[in-house]
Amino acid sequence: MELTMGLKEENLKEAVLWEPSSGEDKKIQCKLCNHRCTIDDGKLGRCCVRKNIDGVLYSLTYDKVCSANPDPIEKKPLFHFQPGTSSFSVATMGCNFRCEFCQNWQISQAAIERGRINGEPITPEQIVEGAVRNRCKSIAYTYTEPTVFIELCNDCGRLGKERGLTNVFVSNGYMTTEAIDFAANWLDGINVDLKAFNEDYYKRLCKARLQPVLDTISYIAKQTNIWLEITTLLVPGENDSDD
Ligand code: SF4
Structure with a gap:
């Protein structure tokens, strides 16, 4: 709804x-x-x-939740973190990237393109309750970019921990080290979408830069206990080849 x-x-x-x-x-x-x-x-x-x-x-999105439903954790995708379990998947509108190939552009880009923010005033308590009621082992902050709704993630994450839930991000990896440190006490896993190994690709198609994403991956791997998986979405003709 x-x-x-x-x-x-x-x-x-x-x-x-x-x-x-x-x-x-x-x-x-x-x-x-x-x-x-x-x-x-x-x-x-x-x-x-x-x-x-x-x-x-x-x-602007703290009390405007646009998605909240259980999903297999493999669909996030996380393949080596609590495999076979369900993850209560939450999103609000907005993103700090503008990927031309975004699969969730209706919710990720609406605030940018139309100045519209849709959502329901679902509280962190209700989100945690929803996760427990649906027998989920974790809460996933996903579909859009969780970094830009980190205040809601933080409140859900801390409450969820008290109920034995873990917390995972599905992210473009553009957060600062300050943001990673801020989340490190409650964030248990992350899938970073490494879109390409090419600055031009990030600049042209995502309106962002590659290097900060590489820095995030390195920082999480070396300086935190957060479980890290990396995904690359193939965009035919842009980041694949015949070789
Ligand atoms: S720096 Fe802050 S305001 Fe700017 S895009 Fe990133 S999250 Fe949004």
């Missing part, structure tokens, strides 16, 4: 991982992903779901 909601500012959640931009009145910098947007008062970050209101950064 989908419920259209406007951007009522009284329901917003103050964002994590931002700081005032030095010397600029009410201008701030978001430190959540490697775009590291500098955002003027009243403006949105590149993901279009985080807004500077009077010098404070807010998440």
Whole structure:
């Protein structure tokens, strides 16, 4: 079920991982992903779901959940993390990439292209309860980019831990090391979509850069206990070859 909601500012959640931009009145910098947007008062970050209101950064999607349902963990895909179990899969709208081949563009790009954020006000308590009721072993933050709704992930993740659930991200890997450290206490597994080994591909098709994704993969593998799997989606003619 989908419920259209406007951007009522009284329901917003103050964002994590931002700081005032030095010397600029009410201008701030978001430190959540490697775009590291500098955002003027009243403006949105590149993901279009985080807004500077009077010098404070807010998440616009915290109480607008657009997907919440059980799925096999292999469908995330994670093939070596709690195999054979179900994962309660949650998303809100928005993404920090603009991949031309996105399979979930209706929910990942709507905020960017149409300024629309749809979703239901499902609380972290209800999400955890839904996971337990559906006999899931984990909560997956997926379908769109979980980094840009990390406040909801954080609250669900901590509550879920108390009920014996694990937490997994399906991510483009563009989060900062600050974001990884922020999540490290409750994030148990991650699948990073390494879209190609080519800067031009990232720039042209995703409006992003390859190197931060490689840095994220290296940081998670070497500096954290988070289970890591990597997936590459083949886009015929773009990142495959006959060889
Ligand atoms: S999460 Fe959004 S606002 Fe923050 S740096 Fe990334 S694109 Fe910009």
